[in-house]
Amino acid sequence: MERTLNRRGFLGTMSATALAAVLSPRLANAAPAHPTPRPGITGAYVLKDKDLAKTPKLIPLFDSVRKIPEIVDGIHCNCGCTRPPEFYSLLSCFESKGMARDCVICQGQARLVVRLHQEGKTLDQIRAAVDAKFA
Amino acid sequence: MKSRIVSLALLAMPLPLAAQVRASELGTVSQVIDGTTITVEYSRPRARGRTQLFGTKFVRWGETWTPGANYATTFEVSKPVKLEGRPVAKGKYSVWMVVRQDSNWTLVLEPKSHLYHMEPPDSSTSQVRIPVRARAAPFTDVLTWSMPEIRMDGGTLAMDWERIHVPISIAVEPSLITTLSASDAEAYIGKYVFSEKDSTGKEKVSAFTITHENNTLKGRWTPDDPYMKKFALIRIGPDTFAPGVYDEDGTLYEILKPDLVVEFKRENGKVSSFTIRDMADELWGTGTRKP
Numbered sequence: 090m091e092r093t094l095n096r097r098g099f100l101g102t103m104s105a106t107a108l109a110a111v112l113s114p115r116l117a118n119a120a121p122a123h124p125t126p127r128p129g130i131t132g133a134y135v136l137k138d139k140d141l142a143k144t145p146k147l148i149p150l151f152d153s154v155r156k157i158p159e160i161v162d163g164i165h166c167n168c169g170c171t172r173p174p175e176f177y178s179l180l181s182c183f184e185s186k187g188m189a190r191d192c193v194i195c196q197g198q199a200r201l202v203v204r205l206h207q208e209g210k211t212l213d214q215i216r217a218a219v220d221a222k223f224a
Numbered sequence: 225m226k227s228r229i230v231s232l233a234l235l236a237m238p239l240p241l242a243a244q245v246r247a248s249e250l251g252t253v254s255q256v257i258d259g260t261t262i263t264v265e266y267s268r269p270r271a272r273g274r275t276q277l278f279g280t281k282f283v284r285w286g287e288t289w290t291p292g293a294n295y296a297t298t299f300e301v302s303k304p305v306k307l308e309g310r311p312v313a314k315g316k317y318s319v320w321m322v323v324r325q326d327s328n329w330t331l332v333l334e335p336k337s338h339l340y341h342m343e344p345p346d347s348s349t350s351q352v353r354i355p356v357r358a359r360a361a362p363f364t365d366v367l368t369w370s371m372p373e374i375r376m377d378g379g380t381l382a383m384d385w386e387r388i389h390v391p392i393s394i395a396v397e398p399s400l401i402t403t404l405s406a407s408d409a410e411a412y413i414g415k416y417v418f419s420e421k422d423s424t425g426k427e428k429v430s431a432f433t434i435t436h437e438n439n440t441l442k443g444r445w446t447p448d449d450p451y452m453k454k455f456a457l458i459r460i461g462p463d464t465f466a467p468g469v470y471d472e473d474g475t476l477y478e479i480l481k482p483d484l485v486v487e488f489k490r491e492n493g494k495v496s497s498f499t500i501r502d503m504a505d506e507l508w509g510t511g512t513r514k515p
Contacts, residue, residue: 193504197482200505221461222482 121224123165123216124178132158134184144190153203154183163212164202167223168194198223247272248293248367255371257379260396261302264319264369264381266292271365277386278323285325288332288344290318291383291390292367296339305378306395307331310354317352320344321383321390328355331392354392361389376476402440402458402468402476409436411495412457412488418445420509432511443467443486463488463495484508 132155141148154161164179170188171181179198182189189195198219205215248267255262269292271277283289290296296318305312308331317333324330333352334345345351364384373380378395418432431446434457441457448454456468458479465488466481488498500508 194482197502197504201501204505218461218464221464222466222485 121165121167123163126159126163126212127177130158130162130180132156132180135180136183136187136190140187141190147190147196150196150199150203151183151189154180154199157203157206160206160212160215161199161202164198164216164219166195166198167219168192168198194223246294251369253369253371255374255379257374257394257396258376258399259303260305261300262305262371262381262394262396263300264297265300266297266319266367266369267294269293269367269385271363271386275363275386278388279325283323285323288320288322290320290339290341290344291369291385292319293341296320296334296337296341296343297369298337299333300337303397305397307333307352307381308354308356308393309395310352312352318345321356323358329358329390330354331356331390356390356392359389359391361387363387376479400458400460400466400479400481402456404436404439404441404457404459406436406439408459409441411490412441414495415514416498416511417514418509418511441465457486460485463490 135155135158136151138145138148141151158180161180161183162178166176166179166182168182168188170192176182179195179202182192182195183199189199201219201222202215205218210218246267248269250265251268252263252265254264274280274282277283279285298316299319300316301312301314303314312333315335316337317335318337318339320332320334322330322332331352331354332345332347333354334348335350336345339345347353361384363386367383367385370382370384371379372382372391377398378393381392381394383390383392412434413436414434416432416434418430420428420430422428433444433446435442435444441459442454443452443457444454445452452467452469455470456476457465458468458481460466460481465486466479467484467486468476469478469480471477482503484500484502486498486500488495490496496513498511500511502508
């Protein structure tokens with residue numbers, strides 16, 4: 090049955106979740122506070138095509154994040170690998186070191202944020218959805 | 225005089241950890257259950273050929289004894305829990321047991337966590353005192369704390385030494401409410417057509433049914449998904465649910481969050497469809513309510 094194949098896929102991602110939970114107790118605990126988007130924040134430092142040569146499938150996601158920095162900067166990243174002040178928000182995961190290139194939780198959160206923003210949800214509604222699924 | 229000072233200084237110098245050989249080496253058992261971290265830290269005495277310890281000069285009946293050695297064993301929880309049904313506040317405690325030959329033992333959690341094993345605390349109202357049952361068990365040489373049983377909502381913490389086994393049930397605060405009232409469930413109950421794409425991009429259609437049983441919203445594909453079978457739909461947000469998988473005994477043992485999330489859509493206030501998305505927010509499939 091095809092769904093079995095899908096299940097294999099999500100069991101793989103479950104391992105990533107378990108790893109993230111080990112890396113940080115934050116994932117296993119109550120939803121943390123979301124950061125306030127920094128005034129004047131831009132997507133200028135979000136990685137570009139040339140930085141994503143090894144992961145071209147992620148280019149559309151990084152492009153989408155770059156377009157809504159004022160939203161993504163207001164989301165706490167639940168992947169458990171990030172620590173302030175270097176990582177201020179989910180936006181930070183898509184900048185400089187580009188941890189979102191390798192982290193399925195960063196990617197999943199960002200896809201959810203982008204989708205809900207496209208559906209017209211407010212930042213608070215998006216935060217609530219991110220917490221419900223990932224916190 | 226100078227040589228005495230030097231000797232004293234040498235004694236006071238901390239030895240590197242690797243040089244500390246102890247009769248009862250330090251050990252830790254730590255377990256996370258639904259976001260609550262439970263940790264027992266203890267020094268582990270060995271029987272060392274002694275075949276009987278309880279009821280002898282080593283651990284006398286009636287004694288308030290720490291189930292460990294050196295500094296008292298500690299028990300720490302990151303959130304409130306219940307031990308044997310008794311509430312225990314978040315915090316760190318020293319652990320003591322009043323050992324008895326013919327009746328239940330008493331587990332004592334003392335808020336003063338840093339006590340030497342020779343300093344059993346007097347009984348006080350700040351302590352949590354819980355009756356526990358000591359059972360006969362196969363011989364255990366090294367005193368051992370363990371978590372031999374884990375459930376979604378708790379487990380069993382156990383102490384084993386000599387031929388004694390003391391199981392202590394733990395219940396944690398659940399992070400999610402798995403039940404749903406009949407009135408809340410009503411909007412979702414019904415038959416749906418579920419559409420998904422296989423690995424070649426070909427569309428597959430199956431039946432999906434949502435019911436309300438035993439105060440729980442449940443979903444099921446026809447034919448059965450071999451892993452999910454009939455699963456719980458656990459509310460994690462408005463019109464948003466995570467699947468909970470049951471074991472063969474009908475006990476929930478896993479909640480697939482954020483692995484799979486079911487989002488319902490409403491039209492004119494009525495639930496008309498749902499999507500299932502994986503952790504990467506990729507669409508797994510769509511269900512549409514049958515007319």
